[in-house]
Amino acid sequence: DADVTQTPRNRITKTGKRIMLECSQTKGHDRMYWYRQDPGLGLRLIYYSFDVKDINKGEISDGYSVSRQAQAKFSLSLESAIPNQTALYFCATSDFGIPPAGTQYFGPGTRLTVL
Amino acid sequence: RKEVEQDPGPFNVPEGATVAFNCTYSNSASQSFFWYRQDCRKEPKLLMSVYSSGNEDGRFTAQLNRASQYISLLIRDSKLSDSATYLCVVNLSGGGADGLTFGKGTHLIIQP
Numbered sequence: 001d002a003d004v005t006q007t008p009r010n011r012i013t014k015t016g017k018r019i020m021l022e023c024s025q026t027k028g029h030d031r032m033y034w035y036r037q038d039p040g041l042g043l044r045l046i047y048y049s050f051d052v053k054d055i056n057k058g059e060i061s062d063g064y065s066v067s068r069q070a071q072a073k074f075s076l077s078l079e080s081a082i083p084n085q086t087a088l089y090f091c092a093t094s095d096f097g098i099p100p101a102g103t104q105y106f107g108p109g110t111r112l113t114v115l
Numbered sequence: 116r117k118e119v120e121q122d123p124g125p126f127n128v129p130e131g132a133t134v135a136f137n138c139t140y141s142n143s144a145s146q147s148f149f150w151y152r153q154d155c156r157k158e159p160k161l162l163m164s165v166y167s168s169g170n171e172d173g174r175f176t177a178q179l180n181r182a183s184q185y186i187s188l189l190i191r192d193s194k195l196s197d198s199a200t201y202l203c204v205v206n207l208s209g210g211g212a213d214g215l216t217f218g219k220g221t222h223l224i225i226q227p
Binding site: 109 | 156158160202215218220
């Protein structure tokens with residue numbers, strides 16, 4: 001079984017709809033992240049969480065919210081989806097205790113299309 | 116100047132050849148360096164960390180030049196399966212996400 005899973009893997013929705021992307025991990029890592037990837041722009045950090053009570057905004061948090069329900073679960077919500085949120089979304093985990101610092105483990109991605 | 120810069124390519128290389136590409140970073144306080152590999156429409160996966168003394172993993176060699184602020188990746192005896200996008204990743208801080216910066220990737224195509 002995969003260590004980091006994401007659901008759904010693909011989603012097509014309409015402008016204005018609320019969408020939730022879910023991420024679960026079995027690696028036992030404290031740190032979890034949400035990124036989006038767009039062609040030509042690379043990976044950009046949306047939110048990150050160092051533990052259940054610690055959630056931080058990343059580079060592009062506007063229009064998104066997150067919830068860390070447990071150490072193993074980190075959800076990303078789009079309250080009112082818009083077309084420029086069409087992208088490939090990745091969840092990732094890391095463990096500061098495993099050197100070198102910064103190694104991340106990614107889920108398989110969710111391809112989101114907003115019409 | 117962008118924080119992490121890579122030549123997007125594509126690099127078209129015949130099978131069996133050696134290929135190398137660099138990545139430059141702007142912040143001299145950067146502490147950790149990595150190469151990730153990403154196949155089309157798949158998640159990035161760690162290829163190798165980059166250590167100050169340089170390191171090798173099979174056909175792959177990574178080097179760090181702190182004075183000139185770049186890291187490099189060398190692939191020897193390239194295989195068709197090496198075709199992918201290679202992401203340069205630099206970590207500014209001791210491990211916090213706010214310090215991890217991804218390059219946009221270099222696209223490598225190995226041709227038969």
